[in-house]
Amino acid sequence: MEKQRNHPSPLKFWLWFNPIGRQAGGWAYILHRITALGLTFYLYLHLIVLGLLAKGPDGYDQFLVLAHSPLFVFGELLVVAAGILHGLNGMRIALTTLGVSVTRQKQLFFGLMAIAAIAILVFGIRMFTV
Amino acid sequence: MSKPHAIIIGAGFTGTATAHDLALRGFDVTVIERGDICHGTSGRTHGLLHSGGRYAVKDQESAIECITENTILRRIVPQVIEPNGGLFIALDESDLAYAEQFIESCEECHIPLEEIKPQEALRREPHINPRVLTAFMIPDGTFDPLRLALAFAGTAKRNGAKFRTYTEVKKLITDGKGNITGVNLLDLKSGKSAELYADIVVNATGAWAGEIVETVGVNVPVKPTPGVMVAFEQRFVQRTVNRLNKPGDGDIVLPQRRMVVVGTTSFEVDSLDYVPVLEDHVKLMIERGAQLIPAIAGAKIRGKYMATRPLIGGGEGRSVARTFKCYDHKEMHNLDGLVTITGGKATTLRAMAEKTADVVCTKLGINAPCVTAETPLLSYRQYYLQPNEDFS
Amino acid sequence: MSPAKWNIILKIHRQKQGEAPHFEEFPMQVDPDEYVLDAVERVWAFMDRSLCFRHACHHSTCGACGMRVNDVEKLTCITPIREVTRDGATLKVEPLRNFPVVSDLAVDMGTFYSRMETVGARAVLPVSEAEIENPPTTWDADESQYIRLADCIECGLCISACPAAATSTEYLGPAVLAGAQDQGLKRNLKLLELVDSEDGLWRCHSAFECTAVCPSFVDPARRIMDLRMQVIEERFKRLFRKP
Structure with missing residues (x-):
């Protein structure tokens, strides 16, 4: 039995998120998983909110008030950030799979993440000032 | 009639090659190694x-x-x-x-x-x-040193030889008259001890050959x-x-x-x-x-x-001959049941095994020719494909 | 050479059959330019004869001494202690992940080697057959500029570092897929069904950790990507081929 302890197992999915001893590719992998989970969670949240429409205009108006609170806007920014990070990192995966920049995937990752940072900043400023 | 049983101490070049040779000659072979394959000198040879x-x-x-x-x-x-x-x-x-x-x-x-x-x-x-x-x-x-030994070990395994790695020989068992009848083992993976008996014990521990036979009060000039x-x-x-x-x-x-x-x-x-x-x-x-x-x-x-x-043999450093020698302790020290093979080089591992198996066969009155020079070895990966022996 | 010695604590993963795994600490004096494997071997020689670990060549030819050193996969025989710890610190040594532990630091390579055998990965090659795939212009060039799969020493570091390998016993793993790429579908079309499957190529999720830890610069990740292209090309061709 002890032999099995070091075996791969679906129950070890938490290892996916363990950044200890990892390098750029591993961080990209972790980021990709976390943003994917975040976006999936958001999708369900979104569906619930849309469900409010079925309860009539009053319920929806109440929700709109809530939606303008800074905390909510911050939440929206997180969704946007996750979308940008996941999308750009997805491009890294697609490109490397097609043989583009495989030996430079680290630079590709950092380059794309720099673009992501700028995009998130721009979105953040716009969302909090408009 | 059951097969004659040989215990080989050491899974370096000589040990694995001798296991291969004896397995082909119809022996029931058990190799004992305190580390993994090529734990000692063999793994670190120049290649x-x-x-x-x-x-x-x-x-x-x-x-x-x-x-x-x-x-x-x-x-x-x-x-x-x-x-x-x-x-x-x-x-x-x-x-x-x-x-x-x-x-x-x-x-x-x-x-x-x-x-x-x-x-x-x-x-x-x-x-x-x-x-x-x-x-x-x-x-x-x-x-590739490790893979050379693995090729011999893997082929031996396919021919029935058993390997007990991470198992240390604690002492040689004697019959009271000084003849060797088996070995006392300690499994380092579990801490369990055991005794294993054989018709012949082959000491293939290379540079450590002297240490092994010292326990029964004799020495070999290694x-x-x-x-x-x-x-x-x-x-x-x-x-x-x-x-x-x-x-x-x-x-x-x-x-x-x-x-x-x-x-x-x-x-x-x-x-x-x-x-x-x-x-x-x-x-x-x-x-x-x-x-x-x-x-x-x-x-x-x-x-x-x-x-x-x-x-x-005698001599200093590089002046010592690089050939090998198989010692029958019956002839040397009137101790039956034990053979020591040492000296030599990686390149001559097969010849060392042939010589040792010849001595073993002669001692046990078995008439089986050596066929290792004509027998192609299997992939070295065969060693890992078959499980090792454990105490159970 | 031979500067001041370091005092370190070697924290070694111990596990005997029937025992729960635990760590045991061995304080020792080392030369910082020694290799991690030298320190492990000294524990065996002078402190605890029951320590089980795999090693053979001590110069990165055999691939037996892969371990996790301070949570990173290393070939311990060529990892100087100076690079992984400092004077007075602890050095944690564990067996590779994703392999069954035989005892202490020793792992069972059975499944891995059987997969290497299945894809027909080559190991020791005459130079005439081991082409250098992207030869440098001068031989003084940085070694990492050229790669030969013949350099794969089957150490298993990539399997241990791969996050996808952590959750599936069936995943072939980086070294095995790299071995298949070296064969190439052109040379061995039988590999197609094996690698173009759930547990083959497509389970790789581009973490590139295999390439990061590979001690032989074999670059398994690049090979997996290349093999994907080969598979796509082959599948595409079949679309237009008359049955």
């Missing part, structure tokens, strides 16, 4: 598949063994060998003076030899010392002689490069994977289980290696290590 050129002048017996076994190994286990050949290069007058003797001795030992001009040598190996005066091509090669080797991070040459002179320190450079390895030195130690890599020996290897391949002086070191050769 030079000798053509015999190195020994041709001073030690013809070893040289002939080498060229014979070199040819056989290329045939039976090509999967672990880079058969790229080797160069002997002359760099000074004393080397040139040695050349004449070298040619003559190689002829006597039937080692194929081709003299090539310095320009041609440099064309084949652009990194060797440009001051090369003359060069000889000989059928040297390199092998002289553990470590040497230091240094691996560099660039494959400067594709063939082995030897200095054309008497064997000395740091006069062989050979390619392994993406490295070159320079070896070796020769010194004596008291404790065998851990031998330090001496810093001055490392320096000497860099210096000597750079004489053969100047770029070594500025190359990055990848590994520094040492291995302990089991030399036999």
Whole structure:
């Protein structure tokens, strides 16, 4: 039995998120998983909110008030950030799979993440000032 | 009738090769090893598949063994060998003076030899010392040490041999009259002890052979002689490069994977289980290696290590013959049931096994010829594909 | 050379059959330029004879001594202690992940080697057959510029570092897929069904950790990507081929 302890197992999915001893590719992998989970969670949240429409205009108006609170806007920014990070990192995966920049995937990752940072900043400023 | 049972102590080159030979001759074989395969000297060998050129002048017996076994190994286990050949290069007058003797001795030992001009040598190996005066091509090669032993072990396993690794022999069991009937074992994986009996015990522990038989109050004339080797991070040459002179320190450079390895030195130690890599020996290897391949002086070191050769008989360091010997302790010490094989070189592992199996068969009155020279070995991965023996 | 010695604590993963795994600490004096494997071997030689670990060549040819050193996969025989710890610190040594532990630091390579055998990965090659795939212009060039799969020493570091390998016993893993790429579908079309499957190529999720830890610069990740292209090309061709 002890032999099995070091075996791969679906129950070890938490290892996916363990950044200890990892390098750029591993961080990209972790980021990709976390943003994917975040976006999936958001999708369900979104569906619930849309469900409010079925309860009539009053319920929806109440929700709109809530939606303008800074905390909510911050939440929206997180969704946007996750979308940008996941999308750009997805491009890294697609490109490397097609043989583009495989030996430079680290630079590709950092380059794309720099673009992501700028995009998130721009979105953040716009969302909090408009 | 049940098969005769042989216990082999040590899973280095001799142990695994002897297991293979005895398994083919119909023995029930159990190999005991306190570490994993190639835990001791074998794993750390230089990896030079000798053509015999190195020994041709001073030690013809070893040289002939080498060229014979070199040819056989290329045939039976090509999967672990880079058969790229080797160069002997002359760099000074004393080397040139040695050349004449070298040619003559190689002829006597039937080692194929081709003299090539310095320009041609440099064309084949652009990194060797440009001051090369003359060069000889000989059928040297390199092998992957662990995988060579695994190929023998894996094939032996397929033929029924059992391997108990991480199992230490605590003592030899005697029948009261001094004859060996088995071994007392400690499984290091579980801490459990056990006794295992056999018709014959083969002591194939190389440099440690003396330590094993000491426990029953006898000795074998084995002289553990470590040497230091240094691996560099660039494959400067594709063939082995030897200095054309008497064997000395740091006069062989050979390619392994993406490295070159320079070896070796020769010194004596008291404790065998851990031998330090001496810093001055490392320096000497860099210096000597750079004489053969100047770029070594500025190359990055990848590994520094040492291995302990089991030399036999009297004499000092390099003057000791590099041949091997199989001792029947019945003849030597009137102790039945125990055979010790030691000495030799990696290149002669199969011949050592043949000799040992011959002695074992003669002792037990078994008439079975050796067929290892004609039996191709299986993939070295076979060793891992079949589980090892455990106490249960 | 031979500067001041370091005092370190070697924290070694121990596990005997029937025992729960735990760590045991061995304080020792080391030369910082020694390799991690030298320190482990000294524990065996002088402190605890029951320590089980795999090793053989001590110069990165055999691939037996792969371990996790301070949570990173290393070939311990060529990892200088100076690079992984400092004077007075602890050095944690564990067996590779994703392999069954035989005892202490030793792992069972059975499944891995059987997969290497299945894809026909080559190991020791005559130079004439081991082409250098992107030869450098000068031989003084940085070693990592050229790669030969013949350099794969089957050490298992990539399997241990791969996050996808952590959750599936069936995933072939980086070294095995790299071995298949080296064969190439052109040379061995039988590999197609094996690698173009759930547990083959497509389970790789581009973490590139295999390439990061590979001690032989074999670059398994690049090979997996290349093999994907080969598979796509082959599948595409079949679309237009008459049955």
